[in-house]
Amino acid sequence: MQTQTDTDAGFFGAFGGRYVPETLVPALDQLEQSYRRIVPEPAFQQELADLLRDFVGRSTPLFFARRLSEQLGGARIYLKREDLAHTGAHKINNAVGQALLAERMGKRRIIAETGAGQHGVATAAACALRGLECHVYMGAEDIRRQRANALRMRLLGAELISVDSGTRTLKDAINEAIRDWVTNVETTHYVIGSVVGPAPYPEMVRDFQAVIGREAREQIRAATGRLPDEVHACVGGGSNAIGIFHAFVPDSGVRLVGIEGGGYGPDSRRHAATLSAGSIGVLHGARSYLLQDKDGQVSGTHSVSAGLDYPGVGPEHAYLRDSGRVEYSWAGDEQALEALKLLSRTEGILPALETAHALAYSIERARELPSDQTILVSLSGRGDKDLEIVEGLV
Amino acid sequence: MSLADVFAGTRAAGELAFVPYQTAGFPTLRQSLANVHALTRLGADLVEIGLPFSDPIADGPTIQHASNVALENGITPQAALDALVARPPEVPGVVMSYLNPLLAMPRDRMFGQLRDANVRGLIVPDLPPELGEEWERAGERCGVDLVYLLAPNSSPERVRLVAARSRGFIYAVAVVGTTGARAELYEGLPPLLEQIRGVTDVPVVVGFGISHPDHVRALHGLADGVVVASRLIEAMRRGEDWQQLARDLKAATRRERCS
Numbered sequence: 001m002q003t004q005t006d007t008d009a010g011f012f013g014a015f016g017g018r019y020v021p022e023t024l025v026p027a028l029d030q031l032e033q034s035y036r037r038i039v040p041e042p043a044f045q046q047e048l049a050d051l052l053r054d055f056v057g058r059s060t061p062l063f064f065a066r067r068l069s070e071q072l073g074g075a076r077i078y079l080k081r082e083d084l085a086h087t088g089a090h091k092i093n094n095a096v097g098q099a100l101l102a103e104r105m106g107k108r109r110i111i112a113e114t115g116a117g118q119h120g121v122a123t124a125a126a127c128a129l130r131g132l133e134c135h136v137y138m139g140a141e142d143i144r145r146q147r148a149n150a151l152r153m154r155l156l157g158a159e160l161i162s163v164d165s166g167t168r169t170l171k172d173a174i175n176e177a178i179r180d181w182v183t184n185v186e187t188t189h190y191v192i193g194s195v196v197g198p199a200p201y202p203e204m205v206r207d208f209q210a211v212i213g214r215e216a217r218e219q220i221r222a223a224t225g226r227l228p229d230e231v232h233a234c235v236g237g238g239s240n241a242i243g244i245f246h247a248f249v250p251d252s253g254v255r256l257v258g259i260e261g262g263g264y265g266p267d268s269r270r271h272a273a274t275l276s277a278g279s280i281g282v283l284h285g286a287r288s289y290l291l292q293d294k295d296g297q298v299s300g301t302h303s304v305s306a307g308l309d310y311p312g313v314g315p316e317h318a319y320l321r322d323s324g325r326v327e328y329s330w331a332g333d334e335q336a337l338e339a340l341k342l343l344s345r346t347e348g349i350l351p352a353l354e355t356a357h358a359l360a361y362s363i364e365r366a367r368e369l370p371s372d373q374t375i376l377v378s379l380s381g382r383g384d385k386d387l388e389i390v391e392g393l394v
Numbered sequence: 395m396s397l398a399d400v401f402a403g404t405r406a407a408g409e410l411a412f413v414p415y416q417t418a419g420f421p422t423l424r425q426s427l428a429n430v431h432a433l434t435r436l437g438a439d440l441v442e443i444g445l446p447f448s449d450p451i452a453d454g455p456t457i458q459h460a461s462n463v464a465l466e467n468g469i470t471p472q473a474a475l476d477a478l479v480a481r482p483p484e485v486p487g488v489v490m491s492y493l494n495p496l497l498a499m500p501r502d503r504m505f506g507q508l509r510d511a512n513v514r515g516l517i518v519p520d521l522p523p524e525l526g527e528e529w530e531r532a533g534e535r536c537g538v539d540l541v542y543l544l545a546p547n548s549s550p551e552r553v554r555l556v557a558a559r560s561r562g563f564i565y566a567v568a569v570v571g572t573t574g575a576r577a578e579l580y581e582g583l584p585p586l587l588e589q590i591r592g593v594t595d596v597p598v599v600v601g602f603g604i605s606h607p608d609h610v611r612a613l614h615g616l617a618d619g620v621v622v623a624s625r626l627i628e629a630m631r632r633g634e635d636w637q638q639l640a641r642d643l644k645a646a647t648r649r650e651r652c653s
Contacts, residue, residue, distance in 0.1 A: 009524075019493055019520045021452040023545040023570055025552060165458060166448065178451045183571035185547065282493045282520065283449060295470040296498030297448040 010199020011287075013322065015315035018198040020285045024178075027185045032200045034105045039207070044100065051096050052211065055129060056086045058093075060212075062219035063379075068346040068363075075369035077362055078228065079379040080216040080244060083351065087122045089381030090212060090240045091193055095122035097208035099130050102189035109188040113137045113177040115170035115236065116307035116354060117149025118381055119193030124158035126191075134158040137177045139169040142306045149385050167300045170236075170310045174284050194237025195314030198285030202314050209243025212378065217247045220376055230255040230365065233378035234358040235275070235328065236307045238314035240380035249325060258317060259361045261303030261354075262330035270302040274313040275321050275328040288315040304333035304389065305353035307381075331360035337390065339363055340383060352381035353389065395486050397514045397539055397562030400439055401597040401618050410610065410647040411439040411619030413488070413599060414626055414640055417457065418443050418474035419464025421630070426464075427477055429630070434484050436637060437644035441483050442517070442621055445471040445491035452492075452519040454574030456624040459631070471495045475504070478511035488515035488541065488562075501529075505536040515562045517541045523559045530559070541565050544590060546582035553586075557594035564596055566617065569603045575625040576603035579612055587616045607646035614649055 010016050010032075018028060038044055052058040061084065065077040082090035095112075102110060110132050114120030120136040127134035136153055140162045143150045153160050166172035174196075181190040195202040195209075213231075220228050231248055233241035235258035248254045263271030271277065278289040283298055291299040291311040303309040320326035331339070336353055339360035344350045351359060355378070362377045369375070383390075404411040414433045418426050430441055446464035450457065464474075471491060478487070489508060496504065496518065508516065516538055521529065523542050530540045539562030544553055547570055556564060566587060569580045580603065590598050600613055601621030610620050622643055629636035 017525060018522065019525065020522065021519045021545075022522065022543040022548060022552070023567060025522065026547050026549060029549075166462075171449065175449055175451050179454070179572050182452065185570060281497060284451075285520070290494070292494065292498070294498065295472060296495035297465060297470075298494070 010203070012202070012316045012319035015288050015318040016199055016202055016286050018285060019282045019287065020198045021182055023182045023185060024198070027181070028198055028200070030105065034101060035200055035204050038101060038104050044104070048097055048100055051100070052093065056092050056096060057084065058211065059215045060084050062216060062223060064223065065347050068343060069366065071346055072363060072366045074371060075229070075366040075373040075375050076371065077366055078220055078223065078374060078376050079349070080212060080376060082212060082240065082378060082380050083349070083355070083382035087118070087125050088384065089118040089122065089352065090209060090243060091119040091122035092125065093211055093243070094193065094205050094208040094239065095119065095126040095191060098189070098191040099123070099126035099132060102132065102191070103130055105189060107187060107189040109133045109184065110191055111135045111137065111177050111180050111188055112191045112193060113170065113173040114193060115142055115173070115309060116305065116352070117142065117146040117153065117385060118307065120158065120160070121149050121152045121156065123191050123193070124153045124156035127158065128156045135161060135180070137161050137163050137173040137180070139163045139167065139173045141168040142170065142173070145389060146306055146385055147388065169306065171298065178284070194239040195242045195316060196237040196284055196286060196312055202286065202316055205239055206242045206246060206316060209239050210246040212240065212243035213245060213247030216244055216376060220374070224374055227251055227254050228376040229369070229373040230257060231376045232257050232259060232358045232362045232365070234308060234354050234380060235260050235313060235317060236272070236310050236354060237312070238317045240378050242314060242316055244378040245326060256326040257361065258326055258328045259358045260328060260330045261305055261308030261357055262332040263302040263304070265332055266330060271330070272301040272303040272308050272310060273330040274311060275317060276330050283312045286315045288318040289313055304336060305357065307352070307354040308357060329361055331357040335360035340390065349379070350383040351379055352383045353386045355380045396537065397486065400486055401563065404439055405618065408649055410613060410617065411599065412437055412644045412647045413440045413442050413619050413621045414438050415442040415444060415621055415623030417460035417464055417627065418445055418478070419467050419469030420460035420627070421463060422467060423469050423474065423477055427481060430483050432637065433640060436640040438485055439619070440486050440488055442488045442490055442623065443478065445474050445489060445495060447492040447495045450492060452572055454572040454624060456575065456628050457573050460627050472499055475507050475511065478513070479507050482510070482512035487511060487513040488517060489513050490517040493518055493521050501532050505532050505538050508538045509536040513538060515539045515541045517543070517565060519543060523555055543567050544586060546570055546580065546586045548586065550589065553589050554593055557590060557596060560594070560596045563599045563618065564590060566590065566598050566600045567602045568600050571602070573602050573624050575605040575628055579609045584616055607642045610643055610646035620647065
């Protein structure tokens with residue numbers, strides 16, 4: 001699974017690496033060796049493929065958004081329906097893969113962090129499926145705004161740990177999960193939910209999510225006879241985006257765009273547009289772009305979407321941005337809410353608030369492009385979890 | 395005085411180096427500097443000074459709290475460093491921070507300021523030796539040693555790597571876990587110390603969880619020094635007699651002899 005962006009030191013160009021306390025080095029060594037040895041084995045691949053089909057419900061469909069496209073009067077929009085994957089988002093692809101790997105590594109205690117709760121729910125489901133012990137760290141603020149997911153995790157047998165430190169959102173949930181791992185490293189596997197963290201996580205999570213783009217690339221060729229002109233995906237840490245982009249990176253004619261949470265706009269200081277407005281630093285074990293002040297303190301962020309409300313971004317995105325292969329833009333809270341409403345009414349699909357940021361960009365872009373052009377959008381998750389947040393807006 | 399001089403002195407006296415810790419800016423910048431000087435009077439051989447960071451992943455609740463208080467007080471790492479340069483500790487200092495706030499300061503200027511503040515070592519828990527070479531070289535030009543950490547679960551290869559790359563001292567993490575006061579000394583610690591001693595003569599300082607004079611006494615013959623951090627900060631925060639605690643810890647660094 002090597003690509004042009006991998007190096008043996010866990011870097012993507014100048015980004016990534018393993019900036020971690022010494023206690024975690026043996027665990028990351030073990031994880032890296034197990035990942036390289038076990039994941040390629042035919043028995044592992046077969047079991048993963050069976051679970052992705054029978055438990056996750058893959059392949060997920062590609063859907064032509066006919067009424068939306070007609071209403072916009074421009075490019076044809078195709079949706080890769082990760083919202084139809086089990087537990088309602090792409091997160092389950094990675095959670096199942098890492099749970100299988102943890103089992104084979106002999107680690108039966110699983111920890112995870114979660115922002116919007118989708119990764120926590122996916123990990124709790126994968127652990128229930130495999131009989132693993134599951135502890136999920138979630139910011140107190142995120143528990144408040146994603147109550148349904150908090151309840152789902154508990155029903156799935158996970159212990160939910162509320163994080164009250166720092167920003168009480170995803171950043172501090174990751175800090176607490178890392179501290180748990182530092183303490184229980186010998187018995188515990190940490191299922192990171194995005195393409196962030198120290199090597200080998202960004203590469204491993206990407207490889208478990210790359211199924212999105214592999215399927216979508218075949219599906220859109222079957223549907224339209226050619227590759228799409230553009231691929232759009234939302235970016236918090238960036239796992240659904242890397243997942244759908246990865247298969248298209250060698251296709252230089254396909255424009256790839258990641259859309260971050262713009263909150264009240266990058267000039268407002270209340271946003272999560274790391275690649276649009278951030279600078280290079282080291283957070284959560286990797287060198288990448290961050291939102292930080294001039295003294296290197298990591299900034300609080302804001303996005304209406306808990307899943308995008310993170311001051312860092314996966315190191316491979318930093319590399320893809322600086323190399324020019326992928327462009328990054330942002331959509332604000334308001335635009336995302338408008339996009340959520342428009343897709344719901346034109347296609348009968350209620351997207352997650354995270355996903356709605358990608359759609360906001362796609363809607364604008366489709367209007368600019370002629371009708372013989374196609375846009376593929378990663379519909380990364382369903383919006384049921386966000387009902388309380390959008391309640392006052394309809 | 396270099397770190398090597400400090401440990402030559404304590405080794406010759408048959409003592410453990412006493413290395414108390416203070417977060418710069420906790421509870422205020424002025425008070426934290428006063429504490430550093432008080433700790434020196436109470437017998438510190440080296441003093442460890444923490445520069446605050448928003449996301450201290452190697453730290454438990456006590457030092458997280460101190461770090462947050464410092465940041466809420468508006469104390470940046472640069473402001474703390476400037477204050478240390480203005481009033482350096484009388485014994486050599488060792489600064490502990492995380493990579494990101496250190497990256498925000500121009501590196502050569504920062505090492506120059508460390509030297510001017512009588513700081514002789516820099517501990518960066520999220521900077522492993524594989525990625526630390528440039529920092530070692532920049533520090534060396536200013537007489538500041540980069541201090542690497544080893545943990546009870548470190549492999550023999552890691553022990554050899556860190557031993558080969560360390561100058562001033564090696565920081566032996568006493569627990570598998572984050573910083574924080576603990577009741578007992580971890581059983582996996584002595585094997586780590588013996589392993590390090592087997593491959594190098596570089597001084598070894600033990601930290602994380604050292605909370606009681608008994609912990610200190612148990613390390614005679616196994617290590618060259620002890621860091622006491624969370625327990626002291628906790629005592630300061632609770633209004634306990636932390637100066638007496640420091641005196642008791644210092645006394646435990648000296649072997650009891652027949653008089």
